[in-house]
Amino acid sequence: MKIQFLGQNCFLFTYKGKTILSDPFYNYKKAESGFDVSAQKIDYILLTHAHGDHIADVEEVLQYHPEAVIIAVPEICGYFKNAKNTDDVNLGGSAKIDDLKISMVAAHHTSSFPDGTYGGVPVGYIFRLPEGKNIYLAGDTGVMADMELFPRLFGAIDLSILPIGSHYTMCPRKAAFAAAELLKTPKVIGCHFDTFPAIEINHESALKHFADKNVELTLPKLGEEFEF
Numbered sequence: 200m201k202i203q204f205l206g207q208n209c210f211l212f213t214y215k216g217k218t219i220l221s222d223p224f225y226n227y228k229k230a231e232s233g234f235d236v237s238a239q240k241i242d243y244i245l246l247t248h249a250h251g252d253h254i255a256d257v258e259e260v261l262q263y264h265p266e267a268v269i270i271a272v273p274e275i276c277g278y279f280k281n282a283k284n285t286d287d288v289n290l291g292g293s294a295k296i297d298d299l300k301i302s303m304v305a306a307h308h309t310s311s312f313p314d315g316t317y318g319g320v321p322v323g324y325i326f327r328l329p330e331g332k333n334i335y336l337a338g339d340t341g342v343m344a345d346m347e348l349f350p351r352l353f354g355a356i357d358l359s360i361l362p363i364g365s366h367y368t369m370c371p372r373k374a375a376f377a378a379a380e381l382l383k384t385p386k387v388i389g390c391h392f393d394t395f396p397a398i399e400i401n402h403e404s405a406l407k408h409f410a411d412k413n414v415e416l417t418l419p420k421l422g423e424e425f426e427f
Contacts, residue, residue: 209224261281305323307343385415387416
């Protein structure tokens with residue numbers, strides 16, 4: 200699987216020829232990432248919750264890729280009236296993309312659209328690859344006891360994508376605790392940091408918090424790609 204960071208919680212996952220775009224918010228710093236949605240193939244749009252910095256570019260994705268399938272809670276799927284294809288998963292359920300299973304899990308946050316419409320509950324996802332490999336996409340969660348259940352329920356969490364910007368989500372210290380003590384994950388890609396002044400972080404301090412817990416933290420640059 201290839202993972203590209205496009206800003207905030209927006210990632211492009213590529214798996215066996217299929218593309219999954221999470222929480223579209225790529226236009227905010229498009230000049231730095233170089234991402235052009237019109238030149239991409241987008242098969243799925245995966246949404247964790249309804250806040251503006253997670254759904255801002257959904258309509259544009261659908262404009263260029265009208266057949267893309269939105270995967271989200273029913274309230275979010277129902278909000279996008281022009282979406283031709285939706286998979287309205289709910290907590291405990293999973294979406295299937297070939298041999299990749301994407302299971303919806305709880306997140307501790309809030310969720311409403313910028314116009315005030317109810318967005319259901321916020322969620323995260325466990326990407327369950329063949330041979331027992333798992334990636335955890337946390338969404339905008341705070342630390343929660345449920346995290347301790349994930350490796351027991353799904354197996355080892357090989358990589359976690361965690362918000363670390365504080366103010367609206369976990370800070371690096373709390374995220375490092377969640378990674379080491381609850382998720383038991385060896386590697387973390389940080390997200391939801393440095394986008395706005397309120398969530399700017401000290402990179403050196405963040406890296407130290409994770410190093411102290413023996414967890415490898417990557418602070419991705421816009422447009423950076425990773426192989427998993």
